[in-house]
Amino acid sequence: MSEIALKLNKDLENTQAGFLLSQLGKRLFFPRGIVAQAAEASEKANVYNATAGMAFDSGNPLISSAMRNMINGMEPDEYITYAPTPGLKPLRELWLEEIKKKNPTLGNAHTSLPIVVPGLTSGISNCADLFLDKDDNIVLPDLYWGNYSLIMNVRKEVNIKTFTFFKDNRINSEGLKQTLIDSAKNGKVTLLLNFPNNPTGYSPTISEAEEIKNAVLEVAKQNIKILVISDDAYFGLFYEEDIFKESMFAHFANLHENILAAKIDGATKEDYSWGLRVGFITFAGRGLTKIHTDALENKLMGSVRSSFSSSSKLSQALILRSLKSDSYSDEKIKFDEIMRLRYLKVKEILEKRTTGLALKEYPFNSGYFMNFKTEPGFNEKLRLALLEVGIGTISLDTSSLRVAYSCIDIDKLEDLYSNIFKVADTLQ
Ligand SMILES: Cc1ncc(COP(=O)(O)O)c(C=O)c1O
Structure with a gap:
C-alpha cells in the first residue's frame, strides 16, 4: 500500500470513518x-x-x-x-455555506468541504467505492430508486436489504431499526435514505425524522458502526407544513461516534440543472475533526482522479455564477412554487375522484412524484395501455406505477389523471 494511503489510514485510526472504509477505501489516496x-x-x-x-x-x-x-x-x-480534481474552491465553499443555511440543525457540527462529482449518481457510486466491499449489506426502504440496484448490487456486489417503508401510512422506523441490526456484518452496516423519496414522493414529518434518528442511534449504541448516506436529490421540494425540511444528514452529522454521515446532493434537481452534472459529497460524524475530514477528502480525490478525473468546469462555472446571481433565488422560489401548486392540484384530483377508485396511492408530500400501488403485473398492463393513448408513466418492480407530475402543466393534470383513471377502470 502507498505511503500516503498508510498515513491517511493512520489519521483515521480509531474513528468510525476509518473502521467503515472498504478495502479500496483503505488503498485510496490522491x-x-x-x-x-x-x-x-x-x-x-x-x-x-x-x-x-x-x-x-x-x-x-x-x-x-x-x-x-x-x-x-x-x-x-x-x-x-481543467477544473481542480475536487472541484472549484469557491463553488465548494458556497455550497457548504448553503448546506449550513438550509440545515440549521447542523449547528456548529464540523463537516468536510463538499467535493464536486458529475451528478448524484457519481456521488453514490464513489461513496460506495470508499466504504462498501463485495458482500457488505446496505439497507434501503422497499420503495427505492432503481439505479441503487445497478450501483450497489450489479457494480459493487453489495447485498440490498429492504424494510417495509410504510406502516399505517407512516415511515416504519421500527422495521428500519430491526433491518439495520439484522444486516450488520463485521460490526458495520450502511443505510441509504433518500428524501424526498423516489418513487413515492414522501419525506418524513418532524416526528418521523426524530423516530428515524432515534432508531439509528439505538443501533449505533449496540456497538455497530453505521454509514448513513443521505441522497438529497430532490431537497427543498417540501409541500406540507409538518415535514422535516432539512436533510437527515443534519440529524446524523454529530449524533454518535459510531455514525458516519455522508450527504450526496447537487444542482441536478435542487437547482433545476439536470444535464449539467454537478453533484457534491460531504462528510460529517461525531468526533471527526479537520484532520479526519481532510483524510476523507484526500481519499475521495483519489477515487475521483481514478474514475472520472474531474468534473466539467463549464458546468461548475455556470452553477457558481447562477448561485451568485441576483435573479437566482427569486427564480428558484418561482420554480418551487410551480411544483407545489402541481402537488396541491394532484392531491385535490385524487381526493375528489369518482373514477379510478381501485388505484391506491402511497403517501406523498414532496418531490416530483406520486406512486400508485397496484396488484402484481397490473402496473405494467396499465402502463402499456396508457401508452396506447399517448400517456407515459413508469411501472416499477414493486408493483406500482409512478407518475412524475413535475413534468405536467397544472392545467393538464385533470386530463392526465382522468385518463389514468379511465384506462385503469377499463382494465380492471
Ligand atoms: C433518488 C435519486 N438520486 C439521484 C438521482 C440522480 O441524480 P443525477 O442525475 O445527479 O445523477 C436521481 C435521479 O433520477 C434520483 O431520483
Missing part, C-alpha cells in the same frame, strides 16, 4: 503526481509552465471561435481548462 505538481507550478512557474496536459497560445487556452462565441459571457479560462 497522488502527488501530475495534478498536484501542476497546482504547485500554477503558483510559482511564472516563466514557463510546461506541466498540465493542455494547449496554450500566448498564455491563453486554445479554443475554437465557435465555442467561444457560444459562451461569450465567460473568459475561456473559466470553463475550457
Whole structure:
C-alpha cells in the first residue's frame, strides 16, 4: 500500500470513518503526481509552465471561435481548462455555506468541504467505492430508486436489504431499526435514505425524522458502526407544513461516534440543472475533526482522479455564477412554487375522484412524484395501455406505477389523471 494511503489510514485510526472504509477505501489516496505538481507550478512557474496536459497560445487556452462565441459571457479560462480534481474552491465553499443555511440543525457540527462529482449518481457510486466491499449489506426502504440496484448490487456486489417503508401510512422506523441490526456484518452496516423519496414522493414529518434518528442511534449504541448516506436529490421540494425540511444528514452529522454521515446532493434537481452534472459529497460524524475530514477528502480525490478525473468546469462555472446571481433565488422560489401548486392540484384530483377508485396511492408530500400501488403485473398492463393513448408513466418492480407530475402543466393534470383513471377502470 502507498505511503500516503498508510498515513491517511493512520489519521483515521480509531474513528468510525476509518473502521467503515472498504478495502479500496483503505488503498485510496490522491497522488502527488501530475495534478498536484501542476497546482504547485500554477503558483510559482511564472516563466514557463510546461506541466498540465493542455494547449496554450500566448498564455491563453486554445479554443475554437465557435465555442467561444457560444459562451461569450465567460473568459475561456473559466470553463475550457481543467477544473481542480475536487472541484472549484469557491463553488465548494458556497455550497457548504448553503448546506449550513438550509440545515440549521447542523449547528456548529464540523463537516468536510463538499467535493464536486458529475451528478448524484457519481456521488453514490464513489461513496460506495470508499466504504462498501463485495458482500457488505446496505439497507434501503422497499420503495427505492432503481439505479441503487445497478450501483450497489450489479457494480459493487453489495447485498440490498429492504424494510417495509410504510406502516399505517407512516415511515416504519421500527422495521428500519430491526433491518439495520439484522444486516450488520463485521460490526458495520450502511443505510441509504433518500428524501424526498423516489418513487413515492414522501419525506418524513418532524416526528418521523426524530423516530428515524432515534432508531439509528439505538443501533449505533449496540456497538455497530453505521454509514448513513443521505441522497438529497430532490431537497427543498417540501409541500406540507409538518415535514422535516432539512436533510437527515443534519440529524446524523454529530449524533454518535459510531455514525458516519455522508450527504450526496447537487444542482441536478435542487437547482433545476439536470444535464449539467454537478453533484457534491460531504462528510460529517461525531468526533471527526479537520484532520479526519481532510483524510476523507484526500481519499475521495483519489477515487475521483481514478474514475472520472474531474468534473466539467463549464458546468461548475455556470452553477457558481447562477448561485451568485441576483435573479437566482427569486427564480428558484418561482420554480418551487410551480411544483407545489402541481402537488396541491394532484392531491385535490385524487381526493375528489369518482373514477379510478381501485388505484391506491402511497403517501406523498414532496418531490416530483406520486406512486400508485397496484396488484402484481397490473402496473405494467396499465402502463402499456396508457401508452396506447399517448400517456407515459413508469411501472416499477414493486408493483406500482409512478407518475412524475413535475413534468405536467397544472392545467393538464385533470386530463392526465382522468385518463389514468379511465384506462385503469377499463382494465380492471
Ligand atoms: C433518488 C435519486 N438520486 C439521484 C438521482 C440522480 O441524480 P443525477 O442525475 O445527479 O445523477 C436521481 C435521479 O433520477 C434520483 O431520483
